[in-house]
Amino acid sequence: MLRLRRERETRNLSRNALAREARLSYGRVGQIESGRARPPRHSSELKRLALALGLPLAAAPSLLDEVNDGR
Numbered sequence: 001m002l003r004l005r006r007e008r009e010t011r012n013l014s015r016n017a018l019a020r021e022a023r024l025s026y027g028r029v030g031q032i033e034s035g036r037a038r039p040p041r042h043s044s045e046l047k048r049l050a051l052a053l054g055l056p057l058a059a060a061p062s063l064l065d066e067v068n069d070g071r
Contacts, residue, residue, distance in 0.1 A: 004063040005033045007053045021052035038064065 008018050019029040024045060031037035032045070039045045041061035050060040 001067055001069040002033055002035065002063065003065045003067050004049060006067050006069070007055065007063065008033075011053060013053075018049070018052055022048040024048065032064075 008015065013021075015029050015033070016026050019026045022029070022045075028037065028045070029049075032039065032049075041064060046060040046063055047057055049063055050057055055063075
């Protein structure tokens with residue numbers, strides 16, 4: 001699981017709510033979360049996602065990191 005999804009789920013945000021807040025399409029957020037799309041680690045998309053999640057801009061690249069889903 002990507003850190004992006006974990007951060008979104010931890011905040012009880014729907015994918016649609018995150019997409020709206022980050023000014024991205026629902027589909028684009030889904031592509032990034034599923035790993036089908038891998039934007040550059042310093043892309044404006046990741047920065048907007050980090051801000052929408054309340055994270056500092058410096059955390060944006062880590063949203064693409066794999067994390068253990070605890071299962």
